Amino acid sequence: MDWEYFLELFLGGITRGSIYALIALGYTMVYGIIELINFAHGEIYMIGAFTALIIATVLTMAGFNQVAIVVIASGAAVLYSCAYGFTIEKLAYKPLRNAPRLSALISAIGMSLFLQNYVLLAQTSDFLPFPSLIPDFEFWEPYAHIISSQELVIIITTAIVMILLTFLIKFSKIGKAMRATAQDMNMAMLLGVDVNLVISATFIIGSATAAIGGVLIASHMGQINFYIGFIVGIKAFVAAVLGGIGSIPGAVLGGLVLGWTESFFAGYVSSDYEDVFAFIFLVFILVFRPSGILGRSVSRKV
Amino acid sequence: MKLFTISEIKKSFFIALWFMFLTFPIMVIRVNTVENEIKWRWENMLFIGLGSFFLSIIWRYTIEKKEAGEKKSETGKSAEISFFQQVVETPRFYVPATIVTGIFALVFPFIFSIYQTNIMITTLIYVMIALGLNIVVGLAGLLDLGYVAFYAVGAYSYALLNHHYGIGFWTALPIGAATAFTFGILLGFPVLRLRGDYLAIVTLGFGEIIRLVLENWNEFSFGPSGIDKISRPGLFGIELSLHGNIIYTYYLMIGLTLFTIFVVNRLKDSRIGRAWIALREDETACQAMGIDNTKTKLTAFALGATWAGIGGVVFAAKTTFINPASFTIWESIIILCIVVLGGMGSILGVILGAFILILLPEYLRAFSEFRMLIFGAALVIMMVFRPGGVISEVRKTYKFKK
């Protein structure tokens, strides 16, 4: 067995998995609180990537230096993704909070369709080359043939985001309010938790991590278009379900497992059927273990 | 609610500012990374500002009105019925309307061009498959986002049978329907015990799997280049000109559509139809009342698939060329839009929905690039303000001797 190839696939899997995990967080957090599959979440990350691209280009032409561009463009991506996440919730989901779940899901699909075409019409349907925001580090040169410095940055950034998020959920006031709301929204409301605020915060945090994932994946892939949100969004959702929807460590684990399976499948079997495999994986999980790896099975409330 | 109080205007003003900020990078700046050019489109910001100012007023006014309406219906008074609904329910209007529509449909190919007739055939295919999806989504409440997969199964059944064995349209029609039905059962069996939103995602997954397989399995499906020279529908072996064949296909579609309407209408108020609706309304209570949920879901799912299969066969015969690009997830979503916008569960609503959604972009070419944008917005707006669709479902009433 070729160990170096194996290692390459393994690390490639972690890179992919990290990005899936970053986007899966948004699905998992939103689902944990309002039990909605936020179909438009993939579009949030797409808008984050577009914002970063636009701002970075403007800054490059204005002659800013590399570090400033990276910081400002990423900041703008996060800011705008959060703003979109917040607005979408207010427009398309909040009025439907007491409606049947199917209605909210259809509304989410509508939002996803709208945002894709909004970017398509306002920008372009072509693929745009995305500037490499992450430089190649010189000190990493000796190991770059196994894992590039870009991939390294992706993995480290994901790890930092996850740790910060865990602290936020565990110890901050809003984190506690979020957990309470996820347990029982009505009870939380009675105990004085501002549920609207909690839901908004959930969308904002989820959007922020999606934007970070968006910038990372875009600079890794080197190009973007209006459609990138859809397929990665679906895969991130698979990751969230795989790990156990509603569970934050589950999203990370699910992302990694999906990243590895895809990477190994493409590396050893066939890259043509990579997406088919991801979908088959999804079907199997939902059918045989709908509660995911880390999720607990929920008995229906009667 | 007073529309133009100071506070309302102030609110709208801030909302307008918010949207101007929100849409700034995407709407105003356009970068060309190849030639390193930046185009600033400040005029867009103005449009967004003005647009969101007025829309936000309308939005809040409508939400308030809707909430007031909900309160009213809670206190016992029934919710208002739309003007449209009233027209539909009054025999004085609908009897002549049906006759006029019928005559119009019959003479259509003789007063309009072949181009128009072709569009009408497409619309009728959509009417038929949307009525099929209406069984699944509208009546049984199962959100199926992979419906187009069955449409593809029907189309490819005919295309492949025709290509390899020269089998004709009429033989392929029942085969295509049966294949789609079988796929419906096979796919439905494992997934139908899933909860509503999981079901949506799994069906979406199935739809994509089938499309990706068709795209990649060149030996079987000829890959992305598709299959061409599929035979048009035959008429007892009579040779028809292209023109004649299109007219023939048109009447064929009218016939199939009428058949679909007949069947769905009969199913709707039957024992099985009632079980579907009960399932949609409350799954737990439905099962507790002695209904076998799995069986009921499976019949709905497989029947819906059958109609998609029939639609697929006609589609392949009409266009004489198919490839996987005709069967993307967006096709499923357009069909879903037809059902949702028209009115879930209502046959007339779905027919109307198909005509609006397929014909409007066809005739308003200028607006056709905004088609998907408008569909998306319409789905959201519909769900927020009128989840029942343009025409809501009507239930059969019974009379009793006192």
Place this chain on the structure above:
Amino acid sequence: MNKVLEVKNLRMNFGGLSAIDTFNLDVSDGEIVAVIGPNGAGKTTLFNCITGLYTASSGDILISPPDKKTKSIIGFKPNIITESGLARTFQNIRLFSNMTVLENVMIGRHCRLNSGIIGAIFRPKTTVNEEEQVVQDSYDILEKIGLEKYVNEFAKNLPYGAQRRLEIARALATDPFLLLLDEPAAGMNMQETKELDDLILKIRDEEKISILLIEHDMSLVMSLSDRIIVMDYGKNIAQGNPAEIKRNTDVIKAYLGETFA
């Protein structure tokens, strides 16, 4: 007397929590049995176990339909249990709100009918007759319950008390030999409760249906029940006729705490 329902050593655990703990209960033919107990005692869970919505962790549930052999219904799906003759109502009303009142009752008849897809499309004589029969039967049930004036209304537009009665009508339509009522009087005023009292007696006496009910309204329980079973923390802490239960100190303890006993 013949026992129509027997619950033996039933246990139901959710994770580590035991909601029902070695619980025993039986209902004889033609009897009205009430299960009472503080909130969270496991009463609705008991109903869910009996009607198959939950599968009990251990123990046995036996039914004896009239003229049929006694059988265990553990592990049966809810629809099969309903078909065997157990029908229930829900504590939080669960009608099919966008169907008419008549259709709600017709759904109850579903498992007693046979027509399928082919019948629905071609409408042969048998299907037409069956449909006419089910409409008439359902109307008769509505008349018995006193809801005939609402026949073609949507269920969601009914007043609260009528919705509770419609739940009972829908359950009756399944042709049960035992009816399980989960807090039928919840939210009703005195007048409505009185009418409900009469209705339940009428169902028992005229339809020959045994009744098991959960109820918090003590005046209703005391006037209606032949036997009362008191449940607390998933256990059976007392049982007897209304007079005995009134005197039982354990019951008073469970409801009011130690100091009152």
